[in-house]
Amino acid sequence: MSKERGVLTGEHFVNGDWACAEGALAAGCRFFAGYPITPATEIAERMSKRLPEVGGVFIQMEDEIASMSAILGGSWGGVKSMTSTSGPGFSLMMENFGLGLMTETPCVVVNVQRGGPSTGLPTLVGQADMMQARWGSHGDYEVIALAPQSPQECFDLTIEAFNLSETFRMPVLVMSDEVVGHMTEKVTIPRLADIRLVERRKPTVPKESYKPFQPTEDLVPEMCNAGEGYFIHVTGLTHNEKGYPVITAEAQEKLVRRLVDKVRVNVDRIIKLEERFVDDADVIVVSYGISARTAKSAVAMARAKGLRVGFLRLITAWPFPEKQILELAHRVEAFVVPEINFGQMAREVERCAAGHALTVPVTHAGGDIHHPEKVLSVIESTLKLRVKRQVPALSAQ
Amino acid sequence: MSRTEIRVSGFGGQGIILSGYIIGKAAAIYDKKNATMTQAYGPESRGGACAAQVVISEQEIDDPEVSSPQVLVAMSQEAYTTFASKVSDECTVLIDEDLVDPTAISKVRPQTFSIPAVRLAEEMGKKVVANIIMLGFFAGKTGVVSREAMEQAIVSSVPPRFAELNRKAFERGYDISQQAQ
Structure with missing residues (x-):
């Protein structure tokens, strides 16, 4: 896979959606699964053109439910993965967004917000999905969501979203909006060597003793990829450190508290103002x-x-x-x-x-x-x- | 404040959005200022009234909205009637004289200049470069972006095989802007 061609170093006069796609590529994203929707379509369009150029894969899925599922699978396959959408698609992604949180699967979901509820204002701006970002999936959890204010930040914060998702092993949201997505400004893309990139922590223990949900010191477990020879079980059910379902209050307390705490105890590493x-x-x-x-x-x-x-x-x-x-x-x-x-x-x-x-x-x-x-x-x-x-x-x- | 607001308007298919893009690119990339372009994004961008807004500033641009433009380009009667009636007397209004009757509004703004951009483009054998002729006229009449920056922005924004044609179109518009009106 070409790393250099993933980074279009230089100054560009481009819109926020374009910058978001290039940010993903610069972060090393090589799999995108999505369904076109205004005003996020330009992200998918750009990814469909660029991913094949850098050895990545783009799939236009049948809908946003499948899109979210596909990027979780892509991530477990060891590839940084992303999808993008707007309000109606974001609603459809919510169930599997929760699956991503429960299975601690790093990936990035971009929501270019438009006016809602329902199909609302396809071509016009809204910021009314902020609480859905926080609470849209069922159950109790913490999320990480970044809010870019410009095309430059669409680039920068998409990279940051990937870094956070790899650091904390969880889906991370980029909550853009129609005006930022469609606004055209100068975007400066640094050289690859000057971009800080984070990769998920790989298992450091022998294959026989690896547990995919065994927390390390900062509560984030190490992650193997499918196909590397580890025997793992990944489920949306409440599970133990090996990943096997355990349907008890004790297992729930241990797992869900950790999922919440891995964000809460690390807030100072995450929050930017x-x-x-x-x-x-x-x-x-x-x-x-x-x-x-x-x-x-x-x-x-x-x-x-x-x-x-x-x-x-x-x-x-x-x-x-x-x-x-x-x-x-x-x-x-x-x-x-x-x-x-x-x-x-x-x-x-x-x-x-x-x-x-x-x-x-x-x-x-x-x-x-x-x-x-x-x-x-x-x-x-x-x-x-x-x-x-x-x-x-x-x-x- | 060095903030300059520009509205480029016409109908879908005239290259209005591209014109706004090129002005913004000239300012941001080649004149090293800040520029923000926003555009109408509905079905109107594919026929019907259509507009691009550009804000150019030496400072950081917070508000991307164009509320009181210093320059208005109108490439259709509808766009002119809609937007020219709202601009201040100080606003420079640039129109295609074959497409726009400036007297259609009650008070023609004093800084109104016209060029037969579409006719000139047809003379060059390519009607589609009318917007680029207008950009040449724009650069010469307003000085909002430098001639060099505009030329570079045009050449880098069109397919390479049409670069020379577009460069000539730009110069045609620029030359006419320098003639007394």
Whole structure:
């Protein structure tokens, strides 16, 4: 397989979907299974052209259920694997996304979000799948989801998603959106040698004693590939360290707690944020993806007016930066949260602020992005509330 | 603020989106500025009204939306009527004079310039290069991107066997932009 040709080093003027596909290739992805859907089709289109050039395989599947299954199989075959979709397809992938979590199978799922529910707005933007990303599959689990704000980040964060998936042996989500996916900007692709790549940890024990679900120190098990001579059993049922089904409360406690903890204890290795002007801020605007860009414009406008407004961008949407929000909540009056939905991540901000600061969502049904002036007006009206001065109890620190 | 907003409009099939792409590429890759292009992505991109928006800036571009363009290119009457009536008096409006009657709106903007791009392209034997002639006119009239950057962006964005034809089309438009109107 050609590694060099997988990396188109140089400057390109391209859209986010194209950049996402090239990020996957640069990360070493050599298997893509998917079903075309606006506004994610360009990812599949690009992969269908590029994968054969680098010795990889592209399959257009019969649907998104099969697409998700196929990439789990591809990953167990030892090949970094990806699929991409949008709302309706994301819904179909949810069951097998859970299978990927339960079987601890590294892979990447890209959701280029459009307006929903149902088929909704195929060609127009939405950000209303953020909670589905977190809770869309049944059962209890933790996820990792990244939210690119530009074509450059579509490239960078797709690589990061593969690295995280290989590090923590789990499916990782890239939660893009229609505007970022279809927006064209400069994307700089580094040389292969300058790209940090992570590969799954291979078994270090003799074949006879290898257990595919035996956690190592950071709770992540080592992973063999199918066909390497290890005798393994992989199932969606609750299982022991050998992978055999064990249908008891004890086995459930041991396995599911570890699946949750392997993300929770490693949050500091996972979470990435962008902060601006938070030190003196009375109000902090929290946003992600395309909404973070218009929010940044609004913050710049507010700063130009002399208002003490900060900005926090969730590069990592999940796991949610609970500690950071709580810490900031002690220092600010309020959070303003613009997103293209009716307040999904805003609820997380409110939960983590734990009553120490007010949370004001800036909602949007989808089809368009926020106007910076709208966000600015919410910032201004929130500042006027002066919550902590009116309610002294809340400001007690 | 050095932010420049551009809207290129016309109907599907005229190479409107490609024109927006080339302007953005010229600015981002060859003039080393920042550029963001967004486009209408519905069925309209395959016939009917069609537009590409480009934002160019020395600074980082946060908001990708074009709200008050400094340059409007209109290659169809419908696009002109829709967009020209909303732009400011300072906006440079570039039209194809055979496709657009500028007096169709109540107040023709003072900085309105016209070129018979499609007719010139037909004279060159290839009607499809009308958009590239317009890009030459655009570069010369607005200076938003440099002549060299635009030329490089065109040549690197079209199939190699049509590079020379497109380069000539670009120069045709550029030369006309330098003549007094």
